[in-house]
Amino acid sequence: MKVTEKDVAYVAGLANLELTQEEQAGMVRDLNSILQYVDRLNELDTSNVAPMAQVSGRYGVDGSKQGTERFSYASREDIPEGLRKSLPREEALANAPDSDGMFFKVPKVIER
Amino acid sequence: MDLTSLTIDAARSVVQERRTSALALAEAHYARIQKEDGQVGAFLTLSKERALEQADRIDRMAAEGKPLPALGGVPVGIKDVMVTRGVRTTAGSKILANYIPPYDCTAVARIEAAGAVVLGKANCDEFAMGSSNENSAFRPVRNPRDLTRVPGGSSGGPAAAVAADMAVVALGSDTGGSIRQPASFCGVVGLMPTYGRVSRYGLIAFASSLDHIGPLAKTVKDAAIVLRTIAGRDPMDSTSADLPVPDYVAELDKPVRGLKLGVAKEYFGEGLDDEVRQAVEAAIDKLKRLGCEIVPVSLPHTPYAIPTYYLVATAEASSNLARYDGVRYSYRAPGVTSLAEMYRSSRDEGFGTEVKRRIMLGTYALSAGYYDAYYLKAQKVRTLLLRDFEEAFTKVDAIVTPTSPTSAFRLGEKSNDPLAMYLADVYTVTADLAGIPGISVPCGETKEKLPIGLQILGRHFDEATILQVAHAFEQAA
Numbered sequence: 001m002k003v004t005e006k007d008v009a010y011v012a013g014l015a016n017l018e019l020t021q022e023e024q025a026g027m028v029r030d031l032n033s034i035l036q037y038v039d040r041l042n043e044l045d046t047s048n049v050a051p052m053a054q055v056s057g058r059y060g061v062d063g064s065k066q067g068t069e070r071f072s073y074a075s076r077e078d079i080p081e082g083l084r085k086s087l088p089r090e091e092a093l094a095n096a097p098d099s100d101g102m103f104f105k106v107p108k109v110i111e112r
Numbered sequence: 113m114d115l116t117s118l119t120i121d122a123a124r125s126v127v128q129e130r131r132t133s134a135l136a137l138a139e140a141h142y143a144r145i146q147k148e149d150g151q152v153g154a155f156l157t158l159s160k161e162r163a164l165e166q167a168d169r170i171d172r173m174a175a176e177g178k179p180l181p182a183l184g185g186v187p188v189g190i191k192d193v194m195v196t197r198g199v200r201t202t203a204g205s206k207i208l209a210n211y212i213p214p215y216d217c218t219a220v221a222r223i224e225a226a227g228a229v230v231l232g233k234a235n236c237d238e239f240a241m242g243s244s245n246e247n248s249a250f251r252p253v254r255n256p257r258d259l260t261r262v263p264g265g266s267s268g269g270p271a272a273a274v275a276a277d278m279a280v281v282a283l284g285s286d287t288g289g290s291i292r293q294p295a296s297f298c299g300v301v302g303l304m305p306t307y308g309r310v311s312r313y314g315l316i317a318f319a320s321s322l323d324h325i326g327p328l329a330k331t332v333k334d335a336a337i338v339l340r341t342i343a344g345r346d347p348m349d350s351t352s353a354d355l356p357v358p359d360y361v362a363e364l365d366k367p368v369r370g371l372k373l374g375v376a377k378e379y380f381g382e383g384l385d386d387e388v389r390q391a392v393e394a395a396i397d398k399l400k401r402l403g404c405e406i407v408p409v410s411l412p413h414t415p416y417a418i419p420t421y422y423l424v425a426t427a428e429a430s431s432n433l434a435r436y437d438g439v440r441y442s443y444r445a446p447g448v449t450s451l452a453e454m455y456r457s458s459r460d461e462g463f464g465t466e467v468k469r470r471i472m473l474g475t476y477a478l479s480a481g482y483y484d485a486y487y488l489k490a491q492k493v494r495t496l497l498l499r500d501f502e503e504a505f506t507k508v509d510a511i512v513t514p515t516s517p518t519s520a521f522r523l524g525e526k527s528n529d530p531l532a533m534y535l536a537d538v539y540t541v542t543a544d545l546a547g548i549p550g551i552s553v554p555c556g557e558t559k560e561k562l563p564i565g566l567q568i569l570g571r572h573f574d575e576a577t578i579l580q581v582a583h584a585f586e587q588a589a
Contacts, residue, residue: 008472015430015475016437017468018456030469030530031476037531038419041489044496051491052498054321054351055307055547059572076347083347084215091214095441104439109451 003031115140116277120186120334123280124227127174127185134167134174134185138229141187145231145278153253154263154273156192158232159199163187166229182337184227189273189282192233193240193316194220194325199230203316204238204248204266207436207443207462217314218349219283219325219342226341234282235269238464239433240290240318242266243536246527247466254523255298257562261520264294264536270328271298281329281338285315287322288421289516289540292552295328296515296565299554301582302328303335306573307547308353310339311346319428320351322421322544332553332583336360339575355573363576368584369403371577373568374508378414379539385518391556391564392514395585399512402584409504409511413496414542418534420497421541423477423490429467430474436462469530498546505571510578513539515552515565539567549575553582554589 008027012019019027086092089102098105115137118126127134142160149155170185195201195213202208216224224230237247245253245268253268255261256276263272267284271294274282284291286304295302303326310325317323327338343357375396380389400406438444438458445457463471477486504511517538526533543550548569555566566585570578 003476007476011472011476011479014479015471016434016452016455016459017463017471018460019468023465023468026465027469027472031473033531034422034473034534035476035486038423038486041416041419041423041493044413044416044493046489046492046496049492049495051488052495053491055498055572059306059308059353059547087214092440094214095211097438097442097444106439107449107451107454 002035003028116144118280119331120183120280120337123186124180124182124184127170128180130174134170134229135164137185138163138167138187138231141231141278144276148256148276148278151254151259152256152272152276153251154234154269154276154278155189155232156202156204156235156250156269157200159196159230162199163229163231166224170227170229181225181227182341183223186228186280187231188223188228189231189234189270189279190220191236191267191270191282191284193236193285194283195314195316196220196230196233199233201233201316202250203240204236204250205462205464205467206249207459209249209443211441215314218311218346220314222342223283223338231279234267234273237266237268238467239316239429240266240285240287241429241466241470243289243293243533244521244523244526245269245294246523247464249464252523255520257299258520258560261522261562262297264297264516264520266290267294267302267328271295271300271302274298274300274328274330281327281334283325283338283342284328286324286326286544287318287425288544289537291324291326291328292540292550292565292567293516293537295552297520297563299563300328300330301332301335301551301553302326303339303551303575303579304543304549305339305343305575306549308351309549309573309575310342311349311352313346313348317432319425320432321428322425324544332551332579332586333361333364335551336364336579353573358576360576360579364579364583366580367403368399368581371404371510371581372407372508373399373404373581374407374409374504374511376409376411376414376504376511376513378411379513383517383535383538384514387558388514388516388518388564392512392566395555395566396512398588399581399585402588404581407508409508411500411504411542413493413500416493417497417542417545418538420490420493421537421545422473422534423486424494424545426470426474427477427487428474430471430478433467433471466530494545497542501542501546501548510581511569513567513569515539515567519558519562519564543569548572549578551578551582553586555585
C-alpha cells in the first residue's frame with residue numbers, strides 16, 4: 001500500500017475536500033489501485049525526453065506570424081478595455097450564493 | 113414527412129422551401145423529447161424560449177426569400193458543459209445545479225449565428241468525467257438502442273439525443289474519448305477536431321490541454337458542416353489556432369483511392385472483443401476495396417496511454433476545479449461559520465464521488481515529493497506518445513482502429529471499478545494526448561444489435577482527410 005489514510009487526509013486538505021470516514025477508506029483503496037496501475041510508466045526510460053504540457057506550441061502555428069518567443073503566436077496588441085467588456089455588477093453577482101448587492105459575501109475571515 | 117429523421121441539409125432545405133417551418137421542426141423535436149426522453153434521459157434543461165425565438169427569426173428569413181445559413185432552422189443539442197447565456201448550465205454537477213451563465217460559449221454562439229436552433233442542454237458525466245454517463249449528478253443516460261445499457265460517456269446525452277432523433281446534431285466535448293466512445297456505443301458519428309481547431313472559450317474546463325469541442329451527428333457530412341461552422345481562431349482562447357479553415361464539406365468527395373491507412377497491432381490486442389475485432393477488420397477490408405492502401409504501423413507506447421492520461425487529466429482537473437469554492441457562483445453549503453468550512457463543506461456536498469476521486473489523484477500527483485514521479489513522468493511519456501504518431505504519419509495519411517474495445521456495456525457493470533471504467537477509453541485517449549483529430553463512424557453491429565464504431569485518426573489539423581475516409585466508408589456501407 002503506497003497511500004495511507006494519513007496521506008489521503010493530507011491530500012484532501014490540500015484539495016479543500018472534506019471526506020467522510022467511508023469516503024476516506026474508499027479513496028485509500030481506489031488511489032492505491034490506480035497508482036499501482038500507473039507505476040507501469042516506470043518501465044520507460046524518459047531521462048532524455050522533454051516533458052510536454054500541451055501541443056499548441058508545436059502545431060497550429062502559422063509560420064509567417066511566428067516570433068522567437070515561446071507562445072508568441074498567441075500574443076496580441078494590448079487592449080486597455082479588454083477583449084470583452086467587464087460584466088455589469090448586477091450580472092456578476094447574479095449567481096452569488098450570498099451578496100449585499102455590491103460585494104460577494106462570505107463568512108468572517110479574520111477572527112478578532 | 114418525418115421531421116425528426118432529417119440531416120442538416122434536408123432540414124435546412126425544407127425550411128428554406130417553406131415545406132415546413134423552423135418552428136414546426138423545433139416543435140416536432142420537442143414532441144419527440146417529450147415522448148422518449150423520460151426513458152433515455154438525454155436532456156437536463158430545455159431552452160424552449162431561446163429555441164422558438166431563433167426558429168421564428170429563421171422562418172422570417174425564409175418567408176422573405178433570403179438564403180438560410182448552413183444550419184438554418186436545424187435543431188441541435190448542446191452538452192451541458194458549454195455555457196449558454198440565460199440558460200442553466202450544470203456540467204452534470206450538483207455544484208452548478210443553479211448556475212445561469214452570463215455569456216455564451218464561442219462554439220454555441222457560432223452555430224446559432226449559422227442558424228441552429230438550440231433545443232436544450234444535454235446530460236453528461238459530471239464535469240465530463242466518465243465513460244458511461246452514470247456519473248451525472250442528475251440521472252444516468254440510457255442507450256436508445258438498448259435501455260439496459262449505457263450510452264457511453266461523457267457525451268452520453270448528446271450521443272443519445274442524436275441516436276434517438278431528439279436532435280439533428282449535437283455538440284459534445286472530448287478529453288479522453290468523450291465524443292468518439294459514446295458515438296460508437298450509440299451508432300452515430302462523432303468527431304474530435306485537432307486541439308486548437310475549435311475555441312474552448314465557454315467550455316467548462318476539465319483538463320485544459322486535452323479538452324476539445326466537436327460534433328455528434330447522423331452522417332459524416334453533418335459532422336463536416338458543424339466543424340466548418342465552429343472551427344477557427346477565437347481571440348478569447350489563446351490556444352485556438354490562427355490557421356485557415358478548409359471547406360470540409362467541399363472536400364468530402366475527394367477520392368480516397370491511393371490514401372495510405374495505417375493499422376497498428378497495439379489496437380488489436382488483449383481486451384478487444386471478438387465481435388468488435390471482426391467488424392473493424394471487415395471495415396478495413398472495405399476501405400481496401402475502395403482503393404486505400406493498408407500499411408502496418410507501430411505505436412509502441414500505446415499501453416502507457418491510460419496511465420499517462422489519468423495523471424495529466426486529473427492533475428489539470430484538480431487545478432481547474434479549485435474555482436468551485438461557493439463564493440461567486442457555485443453551490444454553498446448552508447450553516448457554515450468559517451471560510452475554510454465553507455470551502456470544504458460546499459465542495460464535499462457539491463461534488464460526486466468520481467470527481468472527488470480525480471481531484472484527489474490529481475492533487476496527489478502534483479503534491480510535493482510526488483510531482484516528478486507522477487506528473488512530470490506522465491508529461492514525458494506524453495511526448496513519447498506524440499512521437500509515435502509523428503513517426504507513423506510519415507508513412508500513412510490516417511490510422512484506423514476500433515473506437516472502443518467493446519460495444520455498450522450494461523448500467524452498473526463497471527461503476528464500482530474505476531480502473532475497469534478507465535480502460536473503456538484505451539483506444540481514444542492517445543489522440544487527446546497527442547492533440548490529433550479523430551472520428552468514430554458506425555461500422556456494424558454485434559449479434560445483440562449493439563453498434564460498433566470504426567475510429568479514424570489523422571494528422572494535426574488534417575480533419576479533411578479523416579472526414580473523407582469516413583465519408584467514403586459511410587457511402588459504401
